[in-house]
Amino acid sequence: MTGLVTPLRVIAPEAPQYNATLVDRQDQHESLAYFWIRFHGDPTPFEPGQYMTIGVMVDGRIVQRPYSVASAPRDAGKGYELYVRLVEGGQFTPLLWALPVGHRMRMIGPKGKFTLEPDDDRIHLFISSGTGNAPFVAMMRELLAAGAPRRAVFLNGCSYERDVGYRALLEGWERSGEYPVTFIPTVSRPADPSNAGWTGRTGRVESIVAPVCEELGLDSSNTIAYLCGNPDMILSAEETLLGLGFSEASVKKELYWPKGKEPKGAAAGTVTSDQ
Ligand SMILES: Cc1cc2nc3c(=O)[nH]c(=O)nc-3n(C[C@H](O)[C@H](O)[C@H](O)COP(=O)(O)OP(=O)(O)OC[C@H]3O[C@@H](n4cnc5c(N)ncnc54)[C@H](O)[C@@H]3O)c2cc1C
The missing domain is CATH 2.40.30.10 (Translation factors)
Known part of the structure; x- marks a missing residue:
């Protein structure tokens, strides 16, 4: 064959x-x-x-x-x-x-060790770029099925509206209250014609971390942060959170590739970016 x-x-x-x-x-x-x-x-x-x-x-x-x-x-x-x-x-x-x-x-x-802390009743601030939302969806699905959802604020950055993954699931949970989540997607290329109908947040996800923390009252006393996806996003968002007073122990990270690495064999400019 x-x-x-x-x-x-x-x-x-x-x-x-x-x-x-x-x-x-x-x-x-x-x-x-x-x-x-x-x-x-x-x-x-x-x-x-x-x-x-x-x-x-x-x-x-x-x-x-x-x-x-x-x-x-x-x-x-x-x-x-x-x-x-x-x-x-x-x-x-x-x-x-x-x-x-x-x-x-x-x-x-x-x-992998990018897992939930046991018995943690702090607000869970999930920050992802592109497909980095996947582990958070697993966490929320499991917590919900166990009857123990943990209050979450979920930021996901994408280049385009059409790239926002698990949108119906997350917006459905938020709308119905089935899972106590505030879902905040953001698109980094609002001027692109494909984003013409977008009415949500704009800018890279790391740029909305500080404003969202301020608006929703998230701080080191009540929140643990989980960061996943693009390494540049993670390092930038981590810097913001540490600057807001979060301890290193309350900022957990999963980098999808080493910082500065491009795919082998890709011509410059042909890599589809996650954000
Ligand atoms: C722990 C872990 C979990 C991961 N989970 C996921 C996941 O759930 N979904 C997923 O799509 N990827 C995920 N990745 C990335 C995945 O392993 C691959 O690196 C990716 O699919 C590219 O593989 P490739 O062989 O086609 O590219 P390669 O030839 O290996 O080129 C790698 C390069 O592609 C780029 N790249 C890698 N991942 C992405 C991405 N997601 N979006 C945009 N550019 C990327 C980066 O420039 C990277 O240096 C994860 C990585 C790690 C370390």
């Missing part, structure tokens, strides 16, 4: 390393999608905030990357939901985009 062909690379249809299957995929648009991957055997327990590493075999080698799980641990029997951006020129995401539902793949994990 011939494998799937992506530009210059062939994904092996079968391999002894494969232990999971891509069971579902929902596209938000051409470069953002939700993927469900299920182990062939029993699911592995995980804590919300942790990540799984998924991969496929190409030319006898595994090509794999880590992704935060967005689904609740109690749903692991159905699979693990991952929210992924296609990085043009990236090593792995173009392969993932080429995979049809039903294709087998490798999944290992969970890993």
